[in-house]
Amino acid sequence: MSARDAFTAIADPTRREILDLLRDHGELMAGEIAxxxxxxxxxxxxxxxxxxxxxxxxxAERDGQAQIYRLNPRPLREIHDGWLAAFARMQVDSLKxxxxxxxxxxxxx
Amino acid sequence: MSARDAFTAIADPTRREILDLLRDHGELMAGEIAxxxxxxxxxxxxxxxxxxxxxxxxxAERDGQAQIYRLNPRPLREIHDGWLAAFARMQVDSLKxxxxxxxxxxxxx
DNA sequence: GGATTGCGTAACGAATCGGTTACGTGTAGA
DNA sequence: TCTACACGTAACCGATTCGTTACGCAATCC
Numbered sequence: 001m002s003a004r005d006a007f008t009a010i011a012d013p014t015r016r017e018i019l020d021l022l023r024d025h026g027e028l029m030a031g032e033i034a035x036x037x038x039x040x041x042x043x044x045x046x047x048x049x050x051x052x053x054x055x056x057x058x059x060a061e062r063d064g065q066a067q068i069y070r071l072n073p074r075p076l077r078e079i080h081d082g083w084l085a086a087f088a089r090m091q092v093d094s095l096k097x098x099x100x101x102x103x104x105x106x107x108x109x
Numbered sequence: 110m111s112a113r114d115a116f117t118a119i120a121d122p123t124r125r126e127i128l129d130l131l132r133d134h135g136e137l138m139a140g141e142i143a144x145x146x147x148x149x150x151x152x153x154x155x156x157x158x159x160x161x162x163x164x165x166x167x168x169a170e171r172d173g174q175a176q177i178y179r180l181n182p183r184p185l186r187e188i189h190d191g192w193l194a195a196f197a198r199m200q201v202d203s204l205k206x207x208x209x210x211x212x213x214x215x216x217x218x
Numbered sequence: 219g220g221a222t223t224g225c226g227t228a229a230c231g232a233a234t235c236g237g238t239t240a241c242g243t244g245t246a247g248a
Numbered sequence: 249t250c251t252a253c254a255c256g257t258a259a260c261c262g263a264t265t266c267g268t269t270a271c272g273c274a275a276t277c278c
Contacts, residue, residue: 030255064254175225
């Protein structure tokens, strides 16, 4: 159970879809979430939900027999504002790229 | 060769470190990159570099016997400005959370 | 030409992943 | 209490991941 961080959470496309659903609907029962997927069975979704919970991007609450899942956007925003921001700020500087292409590979010691 | 997207690229902590190095140094030889890791051997890093290249977040160029790697920030910025932005915009609305805690779980049909 | 350097690849193994079916458990309702 | 429902978990499977060591190949240096 090593790398249970938000990067792991969003690495899988099915989990990203789950997060999309929760973002759009606010909160959803486990079954409601599962019924949105033809690509995976209910137990499969259940395990994705557990992973998402372990990664801290989702929280669950019992309500009778229902299990209500809710999004916790904080870890995602931390990625957005933290690690990823440093790369998003980089301009793709096509001038520099062009010069590289014209002049050929930069010689180094 | 299924999911070779930028989400896959950044899922692994070693690959994130490689991207950090390239962001800080502009461009690096494969060996220079590998020498920064005690946790992985040179062939291991070489394969990470291949994955990063397949994910489109890195480009490589031959220069003599050196292989020069360079960052391509565009896919990362696309994640930042695209999918992740929708979650980053969500405020964590602690008032709503408090109300939920006070009133108990929201009853649903 | 022969040795050295830089780097990729093949082959292998342990661990994890993502899916399945079958089952167990707690709550709701008759 | 008996039944139905919602959900999680166990067990199993094939595929992938991430690390290793051994090797091959092209370029450079003497």
